[in-house]
Amino acid sequence: MTKDNDQMSLIIDDSHQFIQIKRYGRADIEYKETSDILTRATGFMGDYDYTLNPYSGCSFGCTYCYAAFFSRKKEQVDNWGNWVVVKENAVKLLQRRKPGWLDGKLIYMSSVTDPYQPIERKLELTRRLLETMAERHKPKLMVQTRSQLVTRDIDLFKRIEERGGRVQVNMTVTTDDPDIMRTFEPICPPNPARLKAITKVQEAGITSCITMTPLLLVEDHQAFADALIDTGVRKFIAQPFHFKKGKFVAQTRSQAFELMSEKLGSGKDFDREYLNHYRQFVRVFKDKLRNNGLPPLGEGKEGFKPPW
Ligand code: SF4
Numbered sequence: 001m002t003k004d005n006d007q008m009s010l011i012i013d014d015s016h017q018f019i020q021i022k023r024y025g026r027a028d029i030e031y032k033e034t035s036d037i038l039t040r041a042t043g044f045m046g047d048y049d050y051t052l053n054p055y056s057g058c059s060f061g062c063t064y065c066y067a068a069f070f071s072r073k074k075e076q077v078d079n080w081g082n083w084v085v086v087k088e089n090a091v092k093l094l095q096r097r098k099p100g101w102l103d104g105k106l107i108y109m110s111s112v113t114d115p116y117q118p119i120e121r122k123l124e125l126t127r128r129l130l131e132t133m134a135e136r137h138k139p140k141l142m143v144q145t146r147s148q149l150v151t152r153d154i155d156l157f158k159r160i161e162e163r164g165g166r167v168q169v170n171m172t173v174t175t176d177d178p179d180i181m182r183t184f185e186p187i188c189p190p191n192p193a194r195l196k197a198i199t200k201v202q203e204a205g206i207t208s209c210i211t212m213t214p215l216l217l218v219e220d221h222q223a224f225a226d227a228l229i230d231t232g233v234r235k236f237i238a239q240p241f242h243f244k245k246g247k248f249v250a251q252t253r254s255q256a257f258e259l260m261s262e263k264l265g266s267g268k269d270f271d272r273e274y275l276n277h278y279r280q281f282v283r284v285f286k287d288k289l290r291n292n293g294l295p296p297l298g299e300g301k302e303g304f305k306p307p308w
Contacts, residue, residue, distance in 0.1 A: 024119045026187070027059035027084045034087040037094055037129070041108060047305050048142070051111040054125045057084040058113045060146060060188045063252035064214070064241065067112035080249040081187060084117055091128045095136075102137035103164075106306045109143050116147035130156040138164040140308045144211070146172045146188050148197035154204045161206070166308050168207040170237075171198035175216040176224040183252070183259050184216055191227075199231045207307070208233045214241035217263050217277060221284045228285075234294050237303035238285070240278045243271055 021029050041048035058067065061081015068080040076083060109115050115126040133139050134156050141160065143150065150169060157167040171194050175181055181188070202208040210228050215238050218224045228236065248256055257268060264273040286297050298304070 021119060021122060024084075024122070025059060027057070027082055027119070029119055030083065030085045031088045032085050033089045034093070037087060037090045038107070041106075041111075044301055044304070045108050045111055048106040048108040050105060050107050052107050052109040052115075052129070053111060053113050054087055054090050054109075054115055054120075054129055055084050055113045055117055056087070059084050059118055060114055060185070061249075062185045062188065063248050063250075063256060064184055064246055065249065066247065068249045069247055070112055078250050084113075084119055086119070086123060086125060090125060091132060094129055094132045097136070099136040100138075102133065102139045104138065104140065106140045106308070107142065109141060111144075114145050114147060115143065116145045116149040118147075120147075121149055127153055127156065130160070133165070134159040134163060140166040140306060142168050142170065142306065144170045144172070146185075146194060148189055148193040151197050151200045154201060154206065157201075157206045158204065166207075168209060168235075168307060169198065169201045170209045170211045171195075171201075171233075172211045172213060173228065174212060174214060175218060176227070177217050177219040177263070179259060180216050180263070183256055195227060195231050198233055202232045202234075207235070209235035209237060211237045211239075211303075213237060213239040213304075215239065215278055215281065216241060217260070217274075218281045221281050225281075225285045225288045229288055229292055229294070235298070235307075236285070236289065236294075237298040238278075238282055239300050239303070240275060243274060 020031060023029060038050040038052055041051050045051055057071070057076070058065065059081060065080060068077050071077050071080070120126050130153055133141065139160065157169065160167050173191055173194055174185065176191065198208050198210060210231065210233050243257070243260065260274065261268050261270045264270045264277065266273045282297065289295070289297060
């Protein structure tokens with residue numbers, strides 16, 4: 001059966017568990033089998049046992065996303081944000097693992113996509129992976145997202161914990177500046193939705209963390225810091241963006257650099273000004289953490305270490 005409208009084309013296919021959606025919002029959706037759903041964690045994620053990416057590609061399309069550069073084809077890098085590959089056999093692969101195989105294993109979901117893609121709302125692939133983990137394993141699971149959709153799965157985070165596993169949910173927030181957001185993260189959910197979502201996760205009793213990774217420019221240091229702390233979240237991580245080394249997808253680099261130099265009131269070589277800005281904000285934030293009796297700010301790779 002096929003049903004078309006402006007937004008999407010639905011194909012209900014008896015051989016698949018999914019309703020296949022060829023296009024969702026602005027992203028082309030492709031379905032592919034993968035050889036394994038758990039990847040040995042290395043490098044920045046080296047303190048974890050596995051990374052778990054239900055999708056490849058990401059329709060949030062942050063212009064500075066390093067994950068874009070792991071794409072196999074040049075056109076995928078150039079077209080970052082406009083395509084998503086669904087790993088259609090992901091649940092089957094996880095179900096093949098013996099019950100208990102992931103007990104105590106540190107899993108980072110996800111390292112090169114957001115597990116709460118817009119298409120996840122329809123497909124529930126991440127949800128079914130969580131169900132499988134809750135039923136058969138006791139993992140130590142770190143969930144990293146920018147989407148409010150994460151609140152849909154609070155019941156499963158609780159179930160994993162009730163059965164002896166551990167879960168922490170990280171919500172990324174990088175700036176309070178609408179111009180910066182439009183240039184660097186044009187399609188990500190807005191801050192109020194992200195902050196409301198992480199508040200809900202925290203209030204449900206799931207360990208929560210706000211990751212300012214990378215921290216871009218902050219317009220109002222005091223107000224931004226207060227808004228993050230007012231969520232009730234107790235853990236925070238920050239990391240500066242390395243503009244010199246940083247890669248940008250498609251033609252966004254010059255636009256991003258112009259905006260940064262304009263905002264910082266400097267020339268194109270604004271690295272030092274940016275780092276001063278980062279340090280000033282971090283100082284304000286650390287003071288607020290101290291005054292509110294909260295744990296110290298985690299920074300860089302150390303901050304991302306598993307807490308268990
Ligand atoms: S949400 Fe994460 S994975 Fe997706 S584009 Fe942004 S940085 Fe990349």
